[in-house]
Amino acid sequence: MQFARVNDVTIHYQIIGGPADKPVIVFANSLGTDFRIWRDVIVRLAGDFAIVLYDKRGHGLSDVGQLPYSIDDHASDLIGLLETLEVEQAFICGLSVGGLIAQSLYQQRPDLVRGLILCDTAHKIGTAETWNARIEAVENNGIGSIVDAVMERWFTPAFRRPENRAYAGYCNMLARQPVEGYAATCGAIRDADFTKAAGKIAVPTICIVGDQDGSTPPDLVRSTAQLIPNARFETIRDAGHIPCVEQPEALTAVIRAFIDIALHGELSP
Numbered sequence: 355m356q357f358a359r360v361n362d363v364t365i366h367y368q369i370i371g372g373p374a375d376k377p378v379i380v381f382a383n384s385l386g387t388d389f390r391i392w393r394d395v396i397v398r399l400a401g402d403f404a405i406v407l408y409d410k411r412g413h414g415l416s417d418v419g420q421l422p423y424s425i426d427d428h429a430s431d432l433i434g435l436l437e438t439l440e441v442e443q444a445f446i447c448g449l450s451v452g453g454l455i456a457q458s459l460y461q462q463r464p465d466l467v468r469g470l471i472l473c474d475t476a477h478k479i480g481t482a483e484t485w486n487a488r489i490e491a492v493e494n495n496g497i498g499s500i501v502d503a504v505m506e507r508w509f510t511p512a513f514r515r516p517e518n519r520a521y522a523g524y525c526n527m528l529a530r531q532p533v534e535g536y537a538a539t540c541g542a543i544r545d546a547d548f549t550k551a552a553g554k555i556a557v558p559t560i561c562i563v564g565d566q567d568g569s570t571p572p573d574l575v576r577s578t579a580q581l582i583p584n585a586r587f588e589t590i591r592d593a594g595h596i597p598c599v600e601q602p603e604a605l606t607a608v609i610r611a612f613i614d615i616a617l618h619g620e621l622s623p
């Protein structure tokens with residue numbers, strides 16, 4: 355296990371693959387998850403890339419830190435981690451709130467970004483009303499009280515079968531996040547709006563979405579792609595909000611092809 359101290363917060367991270375002359379991909383997780391969600395994608399990419407995984411503050415083994423949070427705070431943590439690891443430039447793959455963090459990181463430090471992989475995310479996610487209701491629910495009744503509703507957005511019915519042990523595991527992952535970190539990240543998402551900033555993105559970008567995503571549906575992600583100059587848009591079939599868990603093979607293929615084109619201008623043989 356690897357830990358860094360950034361902005362007075364202990365951040366849990368992992369580096370896989372390399373050596374350092376390989377292109378670097380940084381993965382940023384969604385709300386209520388830790389970096390284990392990327393496992394089935396990482397095993398397919400390791401060897402060809404240097405991979406950085408981390409738990410954002412308030413999630414996984416990272417500290418909760420000082421409340422409240424903004425998306426810029428989350429991005430500042432990631433910038434600090436990349437500086438600590440001496441990563442000069444990377445593809446940033448952000449899922450959901452991880453995609454908001456990626457957009458903020460690009461605004462703050464475009465020099466660190468080789469390309470953006472915006473997965474099941476948008477320029478703005480949800481409304482103040484829905485986020486305030488969710489914050490109230492978890493603060494009053496715990497994260498366990500919202501697990502069933504959240505799972506309907508995360509995963510397709512085919513994955514949510516009671517006999518699917520992975521499904522049970524991801525319910526545990528969500529329920530076990532610290533309430534303070536979860537609620538503070540909901541507040542950060544509520545307050546984030548990258549609608550204007552999207553038009554200024556000037557690195558290769560792809561927006562990807564599961565065709566059954568109930569949190570950032572395909573039409574929302576497509577409209578985000580339309581705001582970003584020259585951004586690509588791809589749909590992953592038979593996936594909800596977390597295609598890295600449900601369809602890792604298909605997601606990896608899209609990520610690989612995007613990076614190949616970003617680096618070489620065309621698909622290499």
Ligand SMILES: O=C(O)CC1=CCC(=O)O1
Pocket residue numbers: 383384385386449450451452479504507543569595
């Ligand atoms: O929990 C959800 O509804 C899905 C989600 C929204 C933002 C995020 O990171 O995950």
